[in-house]
Amino acid sequence: MNTHEQTQSFRLPILVFAGLIVLTVLTVLLSGLDVGNMGALLIAMSLASIKASLVLYYFMHLNHEPLIFKLFLGVAFLTLLVIFVLTFSDYSFRVIA
Amino acid sequence: MSELAHPIEHHHDEEGTRLGFWLFLYTELFLFAAFFLVYAVYRSSHLEDFKLAAESLNTGIGAVNTVILLTSSLTMVLSLDALKKGAIKAAKVLLMVTIALGAAFLVIKSFEWGAKFEHHLFLQTAKGIAAGHGSPLLTPGEEMLPVGQVLFYGLYFIMTGTHALHIIIGGIWMLVVLFWMSKGSINQEKPGVLERCGLYWHLVDVIWIFLFPLYYLVA
Numbered sequence: 001m002n003t004h005e006q007t008q009s010f011r012l013p014i015l016v017f018a019g020l021i022v023l024t025v026l027t028v029l030l031s032g033l034d035v036g037n038m039g040a041l042l043i044a045m046s047l048a049s050i051k052a053s054l055v056l057y058y059f060m061h062l063n064h065e066p067l068i069f070k071l072f073l074g075v076a077f078l079t080l081l082v083i084f085v086l087t088f089s090d091y092s093f094r095v096i097a
Numbered sequence: 098m099s100e101l102a103h104p105i106e107h108h109h110d111e112e113g114t115r116l117g118f119w120l121f122l123y124t125e126l127f128l129f130a131a132f133f134l135v136y137a138v139y140r141s142s143h144l145e146d147f148k149l150a151a152e153s154l155n156t157g158i159g160a161v162n163t164v165i166l167l168t169s170s171l172t173m174v175l176s177l178d179a180l181k182k183g184a185i186k187a188a189k190v191l192l193m194v195t196i197a198l199g200a201a202f203l204v205i206k207s208f209e210w211g212a213k214f215e216h217h218l219f220l221q222t223a224k225g226i227a228a229g230h231g232s233p234l235l236t237p238g239e240e241m242l243p244v245g246q247v248l249f250y251g252l253y254f255i256m257t258g259t260h261a262l263h264i265i266i267g268g269i270w271m272l273v274v275l276f277w278m279s280k281g282s283i284n285q286e287k288p289g290v291l292e293r294c295g296l297y298w299h300l301v302d303v304i305w306i307f308l309f310p311l312y313y314l315v316a
Contacts, residue, residue, distance in 0.1 A: 017171040024163050031314035044310035052303045059174050060299045076123045
Protein backbone atom coordinates (compact mmCIF):
# COMPACT_ATOMS: atom_id res chain seq x y z
CA MET A 1 0.00 0.00 0.00
CA ASN A 2 2.80 2.35 0.92
CA THR A 3 4.78 1.68 -2.26
CA HIS A 4 1.58 2.07 -4.24
CA GLU A 5 0.96 5.47 -2.65
CA GLN A 6 4.51 6.53 -3.41
CA THR A 7 4.29 5.73 -7.11
CA GLN A 8 0.91 7.48 -7.14
CA SER A 9 2.34 10.70 -5.68
CA PHE A 10 5.11 10.53 -8.27
CA ARG A 11 2.80 9.88 -11.18
CA LEU A 12 0.24 12.64 -10.57
CA PRO A 13 2.66 15.63 -10.91
CA ILE A 14 4.04 14.15 -14.14
CA LEU A 15 0.52 13.71 -15.53
CA VAL A 16 -0.35 17.29 -14.58
CA PHE A 17 2.89 18.48 -16.21
CA ALA A 18 2.02 16.59 -19.42
CA GLY A 19 -1.39 18.27 -19.36
CA LEU A 20 0.25 21.70 -18.97
CA ILE A 21 2.53 21.05 -21.97
CA VAL A 22 -0.41 19.88 -24.11
CA LEU A 23 -2.36 23.03 -23.15
CA THR A 24 0.67 25.21 -24.01
CA VAL A 25 0.92 23.61 -27.47
CA LEU A 26 -2.84 24.07 -27.88
CA THR A 27 -2.53 27.76 -26.89
CA VAL A 28 0.13 28.34 -29.57
CA LEU A 29 -1.78 26.39 -32.26
CA LEU A 30 -5.16 28.03 -31.57
CA SER A 31 -3.60 31.53 -31.59
CA GLY A 32 -3.28 31.09 -35.38
CA LEU A 33 -7.09 30.92 -35.79
CA ASP A 34 -8.80 33.95 -37.27
CA VAL A 35 -11.53 34.48 -34.69
CA GLY A 36 -11.19 38.23 -34.14
CA ASN A 37 -9.68 40.04 -31.18
CA MET A 38 -12.23 39.06 -28.55
CA GLY A 39 -12.35 35.46 -29.76
CA ALA A 40 -8.57 35.08 -29.64
CA LEU A 41 -8.41 36.76 -26.23
CA LEU A 42 -11.19 34.52 -24.89
CA ILE A 43 -9.49 31.31 -26.12
CA ALA A 44 -6.03 32.35 -24.83
CA MET A 45 -7.30 33.46 -21.40
CA SER A 46 -9.51 30.38 -20.96
CA LEU A 47 -6.59 28.05 -21.66
CA ALA A 48 -4.31 30.12 -19.38
CA SER A 49 -6.93 29.90 -16.60
CA ILE A 50 -7.13 26.11 -16.92
CA LYS A 51 -3.31 25.92 -16.75
CA ALA A 52 -3.19 28.24 -13.74
CA SER A 53 -5.89 26.15 -11.99
CA LEU A 54 -3.86 22.97 -12.57
CA VAL A 55 -0.76 24.60 -11.04
CA LEU A 56 -2.73 26.02 -8.08
CA TYR A 57 -4.64 22.82 -7.38
CA TYR A 58 -1.99 20.14 -7.90
CA PHE A 59 1.46 21.80 -7.78
CA MET A 60 0.58 24.23 -4.97
CA HIS A 61 -1.36 21.41 -3.26
CA LEU A 62 -4.63 23.28 -2.81
CA ASN A 63 -6.23 19.84 -3.25
CA HIS A 64 -4.79 18.81 0.13
CA GLU A 65 -5.50 22.10 1.95
CA PRO A 66 -8.49 22.75 4.23
CA LEU A 67 -11.53 24.70 3.03
CA ILE A 68 -10.24 28.04 4.37
CA PHE A 69 -7.39 28.04 1.78
CA LYS A 70 -9.91 27.66 -1.03
CA LEU A 71 -12.10 30.41 0.43
CA PHE A 72 -9.08 32.75 0.44
CA LEU A 73 -8.50 31.98 -3.23
CA GLY A 74 -12.17 32.62 -3.97
CA VAL A 75 -12.11 36.00 -2.20
CA ALA A 76 -8.91 37.03 -4.06
CA PHE A 77 -10.41 35.97 -7.39
CA LEU A 78 -13.71 37.78 -6.75
CA THR A 79 -11.85 40.96 -5.74
CA LEU A 80 -9.87 40.83 -9.00
CA LEU A 81 -13.09 40.29 -10.94
CA VAL A 82 -14.73 43.32 -9.29
CA ILE A 83 -11.69 45.53 -10.03
CA PHE A 84 -11.63 44.51 -13.71
CA VAL A 85 -15.40 44.76 -14.22
CA LEU A 86 -15.63 48.17 -12.50
CA THR A 87 -12.66 49.51 -14.50
CA PHE A 88 -14.18 48.45 -17.80
CA SER A 89 -17.66 49.62 -16.85
CA ASP A 90 -15.97 53.04 -16.82
CA TYR A 91 -13.49 52.76 -19.72
CA SER A 92 -15.88 51.10 -22.15
CA PHE A 93 -18.19 54.11 -22.03
CA ARG A 94 -15.53 56.81 -22.27
CA VAL A 95 -15.09 58.73 -25.46
CA ILE A 96 -11.35 58.79 -26.11
CA ALA A 97 -10.35 61.45 -28.60
CA MET B 98 5.59 29.76 39.80
CA SER B 99 3.58 27.36 37.69
CA GLU B 100 4.98 29.08 34.59
CA LEU B 101 8.49 28.24 35.74
CA ALA B 102 7.50 24.67 36.35
CA HIS B 103 6.22 24.41 32.79
CA PRO B 104 8.55 26.39 30.56
CA ILE B 105 6.81 27.80 27.50
CA GLU B 106 7.20 25.40 24.63
CA HIS B 107 8.04 26.81 21.25
CA HIS B 108 4.80 26.45 19.39
CA HIS B 109 4.90 26.18 15.64
CA ASP B 110 1.73 26.09 13.58
CA GLU B 111 2.69 24.78 10.15
CA GLU B 112 -0.78 25.18 8.67
CA GLY B 113 -1.12 28.74 9.98
CA THR B 114 2.30 29.60 8.55
CA ARG B 115 1.23 28.25 5.18
CA LEU B 116 -2.04 30.18 5.26
CA GLY B 117 -0.11 33.36 6.07
CA PHE B 118 2.21 32.67 3.17
CA TRP B 119 -0.75 32.31 0.84
CA LEU B 120 -1.91 35.76 2.00
CA PHE B 121 1.49 37.15 0.99
CA LEU B 122 1.14 35.40 -2.38
CA TYR B 123 -2.16 37.24 -2.93
CA THR B 124 -0.39 40.59 -2.40
CA GLU B 125 2.04 39.48 -5.13
CA LEU B 126 -0.91 38.52 -7.31
CA PHE B 127 -2.44 41.98 -6.88
CA LEU B 128 0.87 43.65 -7.72
CA PHE B 129 0.78 41.91 -11.10
CA ALA B 130 -2.99 42.37 -11.40
CA ALA B 131 -2.43 46.15 -11.44
CA PHE B 132 -0.10 45.72 -14.43
CA PHE B 133 -2.56 43.40 -16.16
CA LEU B 134 -5.32 45.97 -15.64
CA VAL B 135 -3.20 48.73 -17.26
CA TYR B 136 -2.42 46.31 -20.12
CA ALA B 137 -6.13 45.54 -20.58
CA VAL B 138 -7.16 49.21 -20.69
CA TYR B 139 -4.40 50.29 -23.10
CA ARG B 140 -4.90 47.23 -25.26
CA SER B 141 -8.57 48.09 -25.65
CA SER B 142 -7.78 51.70 -26.58
CA HIS B 143 -4.73 50.98 -28.84
CA LEU B 144 -5.62 47.59 -30.29
CA GLU B 145 -3.93 47.94 -33.70
CA ASP B 146 -0.66 49.24 -32.24
CA PHE B 147 -0.62 46.42 -29.66
CA LYS B 148 -1.11 43.82 -32.42
CA LEU B 149 1.66 45.36 -34.57
CA ALA B 150 4.11 45.61 -31.67
CA ALA B 151 3.34 42.07 -30.45
CA GLU B 152 4.35 40.71 -33.86
CA SER B 153 7.94 41.84 -33.17
CA LEU B 154 8.15 39.42 -30.23
CA ASN B 155 9.42 35.93 -31.03
CA THR B 156 6.68 33.34 -30.28
CA GLY B 157 9.22 30.47 -30.33
CA ILE B 158 11.34 32.07 -27.61
CA GLY B 159 8.24 32.73 -25.50
CA ALA B 160 7.05 29.13 -25.92
CA VAL B 161 10.46 27.68 -25.01
CA ASN B 162 10.56 29.83 -21.87
CA THR B 163 7.03 28.68 -20.97
CA VAL B 164 8.09 25.02 -21.22
CA ILE B 165 11.24 25.78 -19.15
CA LEU B 166 9.18 27.35 -16.33
CA LEU B 167 6.57 24.57 -16.36
CA THR B 168 9.35 21.97 -16.15
CA SER B 169 10.96 23.86 -13.25
CA SER B 170 7.62 23.77 -11.43
CA LEU B 171 7.51 19.98 -11.90
CA THR B 172 11.05 19.50 -10.55
CA MET B 173 10.14 21.72 -7.58
CA VAL B 174 7.09 19.54 -6.78
CA LEU B 175 9.19 16.38 -7.09
CA SER B 176 11.93 17.91 -4.89
CA LEU B 177 9.47 18.61 -2.06
CA ASP B 178 7.97 15.16 -2.55
CA ALA B 179 11.42 13.57 -2.25
CA LEU B 180 12.26 15.60 0.87
CA LYS B 181 9.02 14.56 2.58
CA LYS B 182 9.92 10.92 1.88
CA GLY B 183 13.38 11.43 3.37
CA ALA B 184 15.28 11.22 0.09
CA ILE B 185 17.43 14.27 0.85
CA LYS B 186 19.91 13.65 -1.95
CA ALA B 187 17.19 13.36 -4.62
CA ALA B 188 15.51 16.47 -3.19
CA LYS B 189 18.76 18.43 -3.49
CA VAL B 190 19.43 17.30 -7.06
CA LEU B 191 15.88 18.17 -8.12
CA LEU B 192 16.18 21.59 -6.46
CA MET B 193 19.47 22.19 -8.32
CA VAL B 194 17.72 21.32 -11.60
CA THR B 195 14.98 23.82 -10.70
CA ILE B 196 17.59 26.53 -10.10
CA ALA B 197 19.32 25.68 -13.40
CA LEU B 198 16.00 25.94 -15.27
CA GLY B 199 15.30 29.32 -13.67
CA ALA B 200 18.76 30.48 -14.75
CA ALA B 201 18.13 29.21 -18.30
CA PHE B 202 14.89 31.21 -18.38
CA LEU B 203 16.80 34.37 -17.40
CA VAL B 204 19.56 33.80 -19.97
CA ILE B 205 17.01 33.41 -22.79
CA LYS B 206 15.11 36.44 -21.49
CA SER B 207 18.29 38.54 -21.44
CA PHE B 208 19.04 37.69 -25.10
CA GLU B 209 15.50 38.68 -25.97
CA TRP B 210 15.81 41.97 -24.08
CA GLY B 211 19.22 42.57 -25.68
CA ALA B 212 17.70 42.37 -29.15
CA LYS B 213 15.05 44.90 -28.13
CA PHE B 214 17.73 47.23 -26.71
CA GLU B 215 19.54 47.12 -30.06
CA HIS B 216 16.36 48.29 -31.73
CA HIS B 217 16.14 51.07 -29.13
CA LEU B 218 12.77 49.90 -27.96
CA PHE B 219 13.63 50.24 -24.29
CA LEU B 220 11.86 53.07 -22.48
CA GLN B 221 11.56 55.02 -25.66
CA THR B 222 11.09 58.71 -25.12
CA ALA B 223 10.87 61.68 -27.44
CA LYS B 224 14.03 62.98 -25.81
CA GLY B 225 15.96 59.81 -26.66
CA ILE B 226 14.84 60.02 -30.26
CA ALA B 227 15.85 63.68 -30.50
CA ALA B 228 19.32 62.58 -29.29
CA GLY B 229 19.55 60.26 -32.31
CA HIS B 230 18.40 57.03 -30.71
CA GLY B 231 15.42 56.62 -33.03
CA SER B 232 14.19 53.11 -33.65
CA PRO B 233 15.00 51.52 -37.03
CA LEU B 234 11.40 50.30 -36.97
CA LEU B 235 10.31 53.87 -37.70
CA THR B 236 9.54 54.83 -41.25
CA PRO B 237 11.49 57.92 -42.39
CA GLY B 238 9.78 61.11 -41.38
CA GLU B 239 8.24 59.62 -38.25
CA GLU B 240 9.55 61.19 -35.08
CA MET B 241 8.46 58.51 -32.69
CA LEU B 242 6.73 55.16 -32.60
CA PRO B 243 2.96 55.46 -32.37
CA VAL B 244 1.94 56.02 -28.77
CA GLY B 245 0.19 52.63 -28.56
CA GLN B 246 3.40 50.80 -29.46
CA VAL B 247 5.41 52.82 -26.95
CA LEU B 248 2.84 51.77 -24.34
CA PHE B 249 3.10 48.12 -25.44
CA TYR B 250 6.90 48.02 -25.16
CA GLY B 251 6.84 49.97 -21.89
CA LEU B 252 4.40 47.47 -20.38
CA TYR B 253 6.35 44.57 -21.88
CA PHE B 254 9.56 45.67 -20.17
CA ILE B 255 7.89 46.51 -16.85
CA MET B 256 5.85 43.29 -16.65
CA THR B 257 8.52 40.85 -17.86
CA GLY B 258 11.09 42.81 -15.82
CA THR B 259 9.08 42.53 -12.60
CA HIS B 260 8.53 38.86 -13.41
CA ALA B 261 12.28 38.32 -14.01
CA LEU B 262 13.01 40.02 -10.68
CA HIS B 263 10.76 37.41 -9.03
CA ILE B 264 12.67 34.64 -10.82
CA ILE B 265 15.93 36.07 -9.41
CA ILE B 266 14.49 36.27 -5.87
CA GLY B 267 13.13 32.72 -6.20
CA GLY B 268 16.54 31.52 -7.41
CA ILE B 269 18.37 33.12 -4.47
CA TRP B 270 15.80 31.65 -2.09
CA MET B 271 16.32 28.17 -3.57
CA LEU B 272 20.11 28.52 -3.15
CA VAL B 273 19.57 29.37 0.53
CA VAL B 274 17.21 26.38 0.92
CA LEU B 275 19.84 24.16 -0.72
CA PHE B 276 22.43 25.40 1.78
CA TRP B 277 20.09 24.75 4.73
CA MET B 278 19.28 21.29 3.39
CA SER B 279 23.04 20.53 3.36
CA LYS B 280 23.30 21.81 6.93
CA GLY B 281 20.34 19.66 7.89
CA SER B 282 18.03 22.39 9.24
CA ILE B 283 15.56 21.67 6.44
CA ASN B 284 14.73 17.98 6.55
CA GLN B 285 12.00 15.39 6.36
CA GLU B 286 10.48 16.54 9.66
CA LYS B 287 10.82 20.26 8.83
CA PRO B 288 10.15 20.73 5.11
CA GLY B 289 8.21 24.02 5.63
CA VAL B 290 10.78 26.41 4.14
CA LEU B 291 11.14 24.38 0.93
CA GLU B 292 7.35 24.10 0.77
CA ARG B 293 6.89 27.90 0.92
CA CYS B 294 9.77 28.45 -1.52
CA GLY B 295 7.92 26.08 -3.87
CA LEU B 296 4.63 27.97 -3.47
CA TYR B 297 6.43 31.20 -4.41
CA TRP B 298 8.05 29.54 -7.43
CA HIS B 299 4.71 28.16 -8.65
CA LEU B 300 3.08 31.60 -8.33
CA VAL B 301 5.81 33.07 -10.54
CA ASP B 302 4.96 30.28 -13.01
CA VAL B 303 1.24 31.14 -12.85
CA ILE B 304 2.02 34.80 -13.66
CA TRP B 305 4.06 33.73 -16.69
CA ILE B 306 1.22 31.48 -17.88
CA PHE B 307 -0.80 34.69 -18.38
CA LEU B 308 2.07 36.89 -19.62
CA PHE B 309 2.99 34.47 -22.41
CA PRO B 310 -0.23 34.58 -24.49
CA LEU B 311 -0.83 38.30 -23.82
CA TYR B 312 2.56 39.37 -25.19
CA TYR B 313 3.62 36.65 -27.61
CA LEU B 314 0.42 35.24 -29.07
CA VAL B 315 -2.55 37.57 -29.23
CA ALA B 316 -1.22 39.51 -32.21
